[in-house]
Amino acid sequence: MDARRLNRRRFLFFSAIVGLTGLATWFMADLLWRNGITRLELVILFLFVILFAHIATGFCSMLVGFYVVNRGGDSCRLTATLAPGEDAPLASTAVVIPIFNEDASRVFEGLRVIFRSVQAAEKLEHFDFFILSDSNEPNNWIQEEVAWTELCKQVEGFGKIFYRKRRQPINKKAGNVADFLRRWGKNYRYLVVLDADSIMTGGALVQLVRLMERNPQVGIIQTAPRLALGETLYARTQAFANRLYSPLFLAGMNYWQQHDGNYWGHNAIIRVLPFMEHCALPALPGSEPFGGRILSHDFVEAALMRKAGWAVWLAYDIEGSYEESPPTLIDSAKRDRRWCQGNLQHTWLLTARGFRTANRYHLFMGVMGYVSSPLWLLFLILGMIEAFRESAAGTALSPPDTTSVFGYHIELPEALTLFLFTMLLLFLPKIASVASTMGRPEEVRKYGGPGRLALSALLEALSSALFAPINMMFNTRFVVFTVLGQGVSWIAQRRRIDEDGTDWREAILTHGVQTVFGVVWGLSMLVLLPAYFVWLSPVIAGLVLSVPLSLLFSKAGVGQAARDLGLFLTPEETDPPLELRELRKNLDACYRHLQPFEPLRTDYGLMQAVLDPYINAMHVALLRQRRPSEEAREWFSLLRERLLQEGPAAFSAKEKMALLLDAESMIWLHRELWTCPANVLAEWWRLAMRQYNVLTATPTTALYR
């Protein structure tokens, strides 16, 4: 697209935001101006402008997307550079999955499905697959090793599927990928990064490579992953909203950003050489959480790629890209905690030299995604103070019964006009998405029919309205704690294996403060300012109901019941692609297997690596051969003798990992365990050896079939 046309698109898009925000600000200023404007009211107005602009941005993206989609698509999208069914050439591509203490069954069954899909597309010769592990839990590490070996045996994947475990997880995921690139990057032209819960079909992978080959000036192509495989009510509503609303939203984003798109860290393809040359991340001033290593690396890598002159595109219309949603509201908040910290760091980069304006905008919107929450809370509180101050001073005027726009009077209370205008911007995009979908009967059928689609959309809107204040409180806390340099500790979830959903104790401990805050706030408003309470009631309702909402939406049983009623259905549920069907079937088989015996469960990985001859040999074979110093040798010698005599409960995680990393110790432990007299061993080891003949020694995963 030529620069003039692109600038025109951007001018129209951002002018629409300014226009809508200007109009809303007019109404708000008029409401506040009637008694002369105070400094507090100026601050309220300022906050209003920021918050409304944020809403208007989302609205305009959806509006533009609605226009684009109903016009038959954007002619200026990257996928249009390939003709349908065109068999363009491919190039060497590495598919990497960085993992950190993930569910090994999920990771490797996901990889199996992707591998088979690429194999079915008959393009396997162009792809290599890497599991890049930073796991520091012995159980996870050993499960990964064994799962990798078994998967390679089953799909004949040796030489195609590789496993690398880092000794030192420097710089987390970004460092993990950088380490891969330093070792093997030069072997590949492209790199596809997936998360542990990502799925990409062979067709999608092949299409991405073809697009990169066809467009040599492109550095990154980001797909729009659909949420799938959700079981809980929360995950299903998120998947429903994502499926229904994101196509319009993303089409709108692509309309104006074009080659100045963003990178979201996964389900994307990257051109290796320019990425290695330009996108290694430096540290920021200060130390974590606000400075130091860049946590949210993706936005910055996109900005660096653009700075170097390579295009970054959003291929929003590529099918076959999926990921999973966090299963509960609390899990989502935990993820947001990490993202909040990472996005706030981007504040350092807003004025960085050489960055494109669009990338500054992406970084800014990432910051605003979290900073808007404390601003919203401040807006509500200051509004309440102002209302109380006027009421106490006796200067509160009755609200105007008419709305004045440029001298014309409309018979509608002004506050209501502003409220309706705001609601229009919040909900019209959803209505437009539903209407747009209703025009495609085949697609409507996949949502359960028009009635169920409409009802599901209504219920989703209601649930998101209730979740909004809960997320506001979470994000406010995250922002404040990050700025103060503090981490946020979470109460560890004591989840039983057969427990469905969030533990009620965790829900109370996590949402307790929000509930109390909501009750106190609501009651005080009801008593002191009943009129203001009415406006605030949706916010209060969300906070007061946070515990039951969190519990209810975390249940897979409730999610299943909703599915049985035909609610929140998505095409990925009613007409799933082969890859998702296979994955679900395989995972069902995995999770039916017996769990390890309770007393051995905590150190099951270490137990297998020492006890099982095959797992021990495989683990040793995968270790790098090192020559430790005499001092280290002596330390290891004492450590492994203690391990056999006292059992692993007496050891720290660091000590267990140290032993697992030492080949000499692992060989010695295996030999000694099987040869030394039983009375020398700790009871734990004696129990392990007795159980070894009863339970299968292999990790519990359907990979063992």
Add this chain to the structure above:
Amino acid sequence: MDAWFADVLDERGQPHERIAVDGRVALLLCDGPQRWPHAFLDERQIPEEFAQAMRVSSIRAGPDLAVSSMVPRPIDLGPITEAAGETLERFERWPVLRTLLLWLLFIWALAAIFHATR
């Protein structure tokens, strides 16, 4: 057992710990116990197919290395951000400065509330 592995794998010169490891890995990868259940430790008659399968079975966790560098380049944050960064680093070196700033903010907030309520 180590000697038997050494014969099957034709690795007589290796230390016995490595032979034991290599042998068990080879058995795992070629499904030796399942496919040739009677061949294990049989010194008289080792099936040729079994021996072949054992010799070609080895773990390869990664392809050949192609080492290259990926070095971060400093990002010019701009004058405002660099000044802010220097200030932040100064605060981290002198914790008393941060404490003083927090006290100043507290006093300012008190003054603002006092003024607003009079």
